[in-house]
Amino acid sequence: MAERLFANASPEKRLFISLLTRDISLIAAFLDLIDNSVNAAVESASERLRSAEGYQQVFDDADVRPSIGVNLKLGQNSVEIRDTAGGISAAMAERHVFKFGRSDDDADTRDRLSVYGIGLKRAIFKLGRHIRIQSEHPEGGFDLRLDVNKWASDTKQPWTFPITKRNPAPPEKCGTRIVVSDLYDDVLRRIGDGVFAGQLRDAISRTYAFYMAKFATISLGETVVEPVMIDIGANRTSESFETTGVSCAIAAGIGEPQGGLFRDRSAGWFVFCNGRAVISADKTPLTGWATPGAGLPIFQPKHRPFVGTVFFVSDDPEKLPWTTTKAGINEDSAVWQEAKRHMVVVARSVISFLDGRYTDEGTEVASADLIDVGRERISVLSSAVSGKSSFSPPKVVEPRTMRIQYDANVMDIRKISEYLRKPSMSGSDVGRHTFFYFLRNEVGVK
Amino acid sequence: MARSTARWISYDLRPAKQSERRILLDVLKTAAESGLPLTTYRYVGMGAVRFYDFLLVHRYLGMDKMISLEHDKSMFRRSEFNVPFSFIEVRNRTSTQFIEEDSFDQSTVAWFDYDGGIGPHMLRDIAAISLKMKLGDFFFTTVYGGPPSAIHNLSDTERLIWLQETFGEFAGEVTLADVENSNFTSSIHKLLLAAIKSAFAARTDGSFRFLLQVEYSDSVPMVTVGGAFLADGQAADLNRRLARQLPFLTRRSDELYEIASFHLTEQERTLFDRAVTKPGRSPARNKLLKLGFRDVEIAAYRDLLRYVPRYVETIV
Numbered sequence: 001m002a003e004r005l006f007a008n009a010s011p012e013k014r015l016f017i018s019l020l021t022r023d024i025s026l027i028a029a030f031l032d033l034i035d036n037s038v039n040a041a042v043e044s045a046s047e048r049l050r051s052a053e054g055y056q057q058v059f060d061d062a063d064v065r066p067s068i069g070v071n072l073k074l075g076q077n078s079v080e081i082r083d084t085a086g087g088i089s090a091a092m093a094e095r096h097v098f099k100f101g102r103s104d105d106d107a108d109t110r111d112r113l114s115v116y117g118i119g120l121k122r123a124i125f126k127l128g129r130h131i132r133i134q135s136e137h138p139e140g141g142f143d144l145r146l147d148v149n150k151w152a153s154d155t156k157q158p159w160t161f162p163i164t165k166r167n168p169a170p171p172e173k174c175g176t177r178i179v180v181s182d183l184y185d186d187v188l189r190r191i192g193d194g195v196f197a198g199q200l201r202d203a204i205s206r207t208y209a210f211y212m213a214k215f216a217t218i219s220l221g222e223t224v225v226e227p228v229m230i231d232i233g234a235n236r237t238s239e240s241f242e243t244t245g246v247s248c249a250i251a252a253g254i255g256e257p258q259g260g261l262f263r264d265r266s267a268g269w270f271v272f273c274n275g276r277a278v279i280s281a282d283k284t285p286l287t288g289w290a291t292p293g294a295g296l297p298i299f300q301p302k303h304r305p306f307v308g309t310v311f312f313v314s315d316d317p318e319k320l321p322w323t324t325t326k327a328g329i330n331e332d333s334a335v336w337q338e339a340k341r342h343m344v345v346v347a348r349s350v351i352s353f354l355d356g357r358y359t360d361e362g363t364e365v366a367s368a369d370l371i372d373v374g375r376e377r378i379s380v381l382s383s384a385v386s387g388k389s390s391f392s393p394p395k396v397v398e399p400r401t402m403r404i405q406y407d408a409n410v411m412d413i414r415k416i417s418e419y420l421r422k423p424s425m426s427g428s429d430v431g432r433h434t435f436f437y438f439l440r441n442e443v444g445v446k
Numbered sequence: 447m448a449r450s451t452a453r454w455i456s457y458d459l460r461p462a463k464q465s466e467r468r469i470l471l472d473v474l475k476t477a478a479e480s481g482l483p484l485t486t487y488r489y490v491g492m493g494a495v496r497f498y499d500f501l502l503v504h505r506y507l508g509m510d511k512m513i514s515l516e517h518d519k520s521m522f523r524r525s526e527f528n529v530p531f532s533f534i535e536v537r538n539r540t541s542t543q544f545i546e547e548d549s550f551d552q553s554t555v556a557w558f559d560y561d562g563g564i565g566p567h568m569l570r571d572i573a574a575i576s577l578k579m580k581l582g583d584f585f586f587t588t589v590y591g592g593p594p595s596a597i598h599n600l601s602d603t604e605r606l607i608w609l610q611e612t613f614g615e616f617a618g619e620v621t622l623a624d625v626e627n628s629n630f631t632s633s634i635h636k637l638l639l640a641a642i643k644s645a646f647a648a649r650t651d652g653s654f655r656f657l658l659q660v661e662y663s664d665s666v667p668m669v670t671v672g673g674a675f676l677a678d679g680q681a682a683d684l685n686r687r688l689a690r691q692l693p694f695l696t697r698r699s700d701e702l703y704e705i706a707s708f709h710l711t712e713q714e715r716t717l718f719d720r721a722v723t724k725p726g727r728s729p730a731r732n733k734l735l736k737l738g739f740r741d742v743e744i745a746a747y748r749d750l751l752r753y754v755p756r757y758v759e760t761i762v
Contacts, residue, residue: 193644
């Protein structure tokens with residue numbers, strides 16, 4: 001009988017860290033850190049956040065107000081995130097928080113933004129070589145100091161992080177502070193590139209608009225980040241469907257102009273998973289644009305008033321169609337594929353209306369009139385829960401005038417203007433004169 | 447492209463501008479003292495028809511390789527006519543054309559003193575020059591600090607949107623408060639900072655160190671931002687020297703220093719000179735306070751004592 005052997009298939013830490021961090025952008029890594037804080041902040045309300053209606057009710061509930069703070073600091077050679085979201089107990093840290101990946105035992109039914117159990121680790125590994133986590137919790141928090149290089153070169157199995165237990169803390173002092181120092185050169189350069197802070201602020205304001213309105217105040221440095229809510233005109237097409245534990249509400253209509261203009265950055269598709277924006281203002285084939293055949297046309301400036309929203313909800317975040325970085329869509333997921341088909345249908349009437357505004361004569365509906373077409377503004381959430389509706393394009397008013405345009409021989413035009421003893425007449429004046437001459441003398445209209 | 451302001455502003459009477467030139471010169475002198483061989487550098491500027499910066503740079507730093515860029519065809523003829531030294535080469539090129547055509551083989555101090563309001567082409571110039579500058583090179587840029595004419599009559603919100611649409615992510619840190627007329631220099635400063643930081647972030651052989659961030663106003667607000675592309679060791683030494691010699695410039699790392707304009711009589715100026723060169727209270731300071739001057743003006747004069755020009759009228 002052949003001898004059975006067991007080939008070594010254990011992971012190598014350095015490769016593991018490299019694989020884990022390579023495909024996540026720095027912005028997404030920071031958002032991953034914020035996800036942990038926000039996820040903890042919504043635990044108490046998680047029972048209500050099981051459907052789009054639940055999100056709407058929480059949103060409308062005046063008693064639900066931001067109760068925790070999340071502060072991000074970008075330093076010269078360190079980054080810090082600090083929250084007041086209740087902290088992590090030493091027991092949780094020992095058993096669950098630092099495990100790479102989540103088993104069924106680790107899953108918490110209260111999780112809304114925590115999916116795979118890798119976000120926190122991936123984010124801190126992405127940033128730098130020294131990690132300090134300090135958490136205060138009523139049952140006793142913990143301290144972690146990790147030298148990543150040292151940890152990576154340690155081959156001992158199983159993998160562990162050295163933590164020390166802290167004394168129980170009063171509720172008002174509970175929370176978590178993460179400091180990553182000795183940042184990687186690429187991270188240092190990116191953070192100091194003059195645009196990163198602005199990009200991060202923009203990403204936070206779009207990604208957590210719902211959560212910032214109701215659960216957490218997020219600040220970057222000394223400045224509180226303001227949420228950017230996506231509103232849509234009440235005159236819209238909307239549909240919804242449910243499949244495999246995920247509900248999805250889709251709407252398309254006219255967006256909200258800013259400073260009198262429909263802006264490119266506010267146009268396109270906005271996709272939310274459990275209230276968190278996953279993609280914003282998308283105009284690519286991912287959301288059906290520029291897809292020949294049954295898809296949408298290539299996005300053009302005339303489509304800037306278009307806003308489409310897709311709102312996925314599930315009490316099992318793993319069923320949502322987001323990628324592990326939560327910065328993109330898992331295009332192959334069945335729920336996304338179904339949503340995409342609905343998106344094209346929902347968008348069609350709005351796009352066809354916007355296309356129709358442009359004829360040979362120019363724009364038939366002035367930009368200001370588009371606001372009336374969209375009617376009053378409603379939130380993405382209101383749109384998601386208000387059932388099926390159809391976009392009604394405005395009735396086309398029969399034009400009272402029509403442009404006449406034709407080419408004529410320049411010598412003939414001059415002959416007419418000289419005949420009329422007005423040699424300085426322009427071509428259009430000659431055209432107008434001859435038109436009215438015919439109307440009066442041949443047709444008999446006074 | 448904006449027409450040169452040399453057509454309609456008398457350059458002879460721009461005291462804040464002259465203070466700025468002298469401060470910039472001191473920054474360069476400090477860099478020379480820290481070991482950079484500035485005398486062997488070439489100077490690239492926009493000398494117009496007066497060449498004031500060229501005159502100062504040659505006299506005080508000894509540079510004798512100089513290029514003046516003049517994009518305006520008719521000004522180019524006048525510029526060639528007025529060139530004060532034979533070693534100044536006047537080129538009828540824009541800054542964009544110059545950066546594209548030049549190899550930057552020689553160590554360079556470049557000062558792009560634009561006439562007009564900020565535009566995307568200036569930020570593209572910054573991105574382009576960042577790819578060519580060598581370690582030890584200097585780059586300064588000056589632009590109009592007020593709102594561009596396109597947004598002059600717009601509301602603050604519309605101005606902010608215009609900046610975001612026009613300059614994209616470079617406007618990410620600009621706030622509504624920054625776009626008010628009285629504070630617009632702050633918008634310009636943030637745009638330039640973001641553009642320079644972003645442009646040089648990809649360079650791994652050194653880093654751009656901001657050495658000069660100032661605003662001033664003789665008739666209209668202007669903003670100058672610039673510095674040097676240096677290795678870490680060079681930068682540390684130069685920063686130490688600058689903190690000692692021009693402390694007011696390095697007091698706040700990411701803020702604009704406002705070069706004050708002083709409108710003083712000769713007698714008042716003498717009082718100011720005495721007041722700021724004696725520590726604590728002095729009869730000269732007390733007299734200034736009695737005359738209605740404020741401590742903040744005395745403090746500003748203390749910063750700029752060595753840089754405020756003195757103009758005298760002569761009868762020919």
